[in-house]
Amino acid sequence: MGRVMFVILLWLSAGTLLSVVRGEDPYLFFTFNVTYGTISPLGIPQQGILINGQFPGPNINCTSNNNLMINVFNNLDEPFLLTWHGIQQRKNCWQDGVAGTSCPIPPGTNFTYHVQVKDQIGSYFYYPSTAMHKAAGGFGGLRVNSRLLIPVPYPDPEDDYTVLIGDWYTKSHTTLRKLLDSGRSIGRAEAVLINGKTAKGDGKDEPLFTMKPGKTYKYRICNVGLKASLNFRIQSHSMKLVEMEGSHVVQNNYDSLDVHVGGCFTVLVTADKVPKDYYMVASTRFIKSVLTSKGIIRYENAKAPASPDLPKAPLGWAWSVNQFHSFRWNLSASAARPNPQGSYKYGNINITRTIKLVNSAIRTKGKLRYALNGVSHVDPETPLKLAQYFEIPDKVFKYDTIPDIAPSDVADSLSVQPNVLNITHRDFVEIIFENHEKTMQSYHLDGYSFFALAIEPGRWTPERRKDYNLLDAVSRHTIQVFPKCWAAIMLTFDNAGMWNLRSEHAENRYLGQQLYISVLSPERSLRDELNMPDIQLLCGLVKNLPKPAPYT
Template sequence: MASPGYLRGLTVCAALLAVILARASGIDIFLEWNVVLDNTIRPVTVEQSVITINGMFPGPLINATTNDLVHVNVFNNMDEPLLFTWNGIQQRLNSWQDGVSGTNCPIQPGKNWTYVFQTKDQIGSYFYFPSINFQKAAGGYGPIRVNNRNVIAVPFPKPEAEFDLLIGDWFYDSYNKTRSMMASMANIITPDVILMNGKGPYGHSLSKAYESFTVTQGKTYRFRISNAGSAFSFNFRIQNHKMVLVETEGSYTNQITMDSLDVHVGQSYSVLVTADQNDADYYVVASPLLLNTSSPGGFDGVGVLHYSNSLTPVNGPLPGGPDPFDLDSSVNQARSVRWNLTAGAARPNRQGAFNVTNVTLSQNFILDGSNQEIEGAQRYAVNNVSYYSLSTPLKLADHFLNGSGVYQLDWFPVDSVNAKAAYGVSVVTGIHKGWIELVFVNSLNTMDAWHLDGYGFYVVGFGNGLWGPEARKDYNIYDPVVRSTVQVYPNGWAAVYAFLDNPGMWNLRSQSLKNWYLGQELYIRVFDDDPNPAKERPPPNNLLLCGIFADESEAPASEPSPAPSSGW
């Protein structure tokens, strides 16, 4: 009989071989980022500090190909802790690199830390941003492209060029001043203007510069559009030009031609635009939904599509878009975004080889997002529980203590609303390799959007009012698009399916920054007890320690309870 040591050796060798094979078509990409709070870069003339990376806002492009291994050495030269999260990058078997407060200790001021993550079996358009301390409102975000390997066909002709377009709302007040007002004024705090690639609107009285894209007549271009903002959904359009939708957050879509496109907070899309008009300049516009922008100056983000031979600047009024309050039209457009079942993706097999027509659901979570007052403070909650952030990341506690003394698993109500709003550390079990139905209910009169780290989910349905099981009869389970962020309309719901095959501690959150900052989130613990090292990866060698693990000789036995009424 083989010795245990010999068998362990075979297991390790097999795991190493699997890693080598998985990496065979990828390369290592090494990046070094210097992150500072810069007082000299001002998107508008209002005095404002901006988080820059290597002097840039937006930050540098991460340009990778499927299976590449990305190393990002982040130097935090700000005056407060910092984390980055990789919006939509699935971190296969590796939530240690997710970059949110429940999985990582923050990078302290004056320190650096290197993220290492693989763009495993992914393609598409994504972006990164700082995830704690309301810092995203000050910038620090940038684009991520994950390209197809050469052996995988792209379902449209190669465009002449590609443009990354990060559109985001912006506050005139500093991010730290804005966050300090959240506890008492969350309901009335809204951004002041929309930026395009960190630049103010064309023609705006406070703009220092505007974004411009140069094109050649007759050529086709790919625009990778991300809503990197904090609050506003927006409608995107280009004057006198049609767009062909081709991709969203790693999924090739059925190609539909449209005049305009709604993009919600945290979402990314790719559209093809052909320069088929006369040599001139044309407006590029992003208008917020559910907001009247008819006042002078308005809130619109405005850039310019510049034909290379143009001598005619833009002029006249901005091109009109859909009624910003016509949510029925927006929902209909959302339902029209379908998976291209015949296209390949990151793998040789077509996207349609994976479907949800006959899945058996293992779990159903109904998650109601709302605004609440808890202990005199404005908070956002899920099922009347407002998440309380701990100094010890849940992932650390899970690995070293099985969560003991830091959080209690599965006390959170996953399908009902607590009678009284309270704080809590919300961690729930996700059944490994089970199908979960997540129903997001929006009890607010504003747009919301939900995101699940570590996964792409199938968007199967939208509806008004309360959700009930009878809604399933109207789900699209034939060709639902797969993405990582779904919008939820005011007083409505959205339903998604996810296959929980990625072990780890994963953040499920509102993408609305103030909702997230004030507690609208929870964590799903997807655990696989198989000791095979090819399963979830062990902690990285450069693992940061904090909270109760910062100094074990002085560490308390457990985290303090956030409040007697928290339920944990």
């Protein structure tokens, strides 16, 4: 034990010294020990995925520009990856932790991620991107605080709390995967959890959080579930929204917030009510059989129980669309990003390319598949980025397997293959998500934040651009698309690499509703993209190939 501590101290000291010598941003070191363990979130023992013995996993607390060295030991019986949801990984898709960029960590081995939270602030989370592991846990909060020199547009809160909400299945992740592999859906969840628990309301529940009367607290609320959009609210308390997915927003008060899968909100809550217990409540939206979970917030030294009368969630998706319209980017707030004062006038930039993605659900050979523009993505044995880096892409995938604008008969055709779009470095692109289905959709793009311009009912046409918010749309990384609706985003593809655009609904993603966007630098230059790390895991066709010449 003494020798291990000595080695760790040497490692830390070397990292600290290196930071000083090179003038680098600070390094933080984490060890994640991934194991199976017995959990009982609903009072029934089941197998869960623990990180350092915890469910949910430990919070990562860091500051803008910090370098995170996360050493992940995979003690499961199958390959494993973690993805850092919303962390942009500037010029470094090697650390993204998805099948298109990384070989999974084999059982009984470890891999060290080097993640830099460059020019970012806000509330994020991490989760397993392999198989259906997320259904068993393995997720945790990731908060990025502003540097002390950067003013935040609200007073420092008394404390900072992470709230991970999500739907939950009692079936194991292996059972859910077998259902999908057999061509069936995983169906609806059995429960909703708040930080891995749900209060019974029998007077024996321990509080999730405590508050001092008169003080204001920061709550970071993220939907880490598999399928269900959730409405979140706190008994008798309003929530002041201050940040969402890395952007400070115009500060409005809300009685409840719809949090879609993959989305995160940061709110301020003031303990200005009668000192007692209060319930925070999360319930499913847009499905007939509503599932509800609750957790206790306790005023310090209070003994009165929470009222059993829970605040009700709103009805219908039109209310949720209107709430989306109320979100505005705070153009006067400082931030971690360049041009924080709203000087980035995205509405005045000429669109280089328009891509319209239509999702579809089709049965092929009796098995359910999900697709974008008629292509259902499948991960090849050789990660896409590795095939590209080793200059053998033609042996693994084809570029531009889908048209930019979905054909009218997209719901009637399907091909199963790697789905890769090639986008020119630094092009300014408009992406439309059009949902012809009766189910809710939620999309996430790795490596970027984008401007969420509009969500409207019906079909998109170029004339609908008049509905865009071209002034203060929130810069974020997930976007929901309601049934029979469309959503529009814009962004500059200035982050070279191979980036995953996926449905955040685990079933849809697993069965093909995702694609990869290749953003190649014109030159193999370190100015635009980092070299493949020396410790990168290799697999598939590149496992025994000589490494290409590095970028210079």
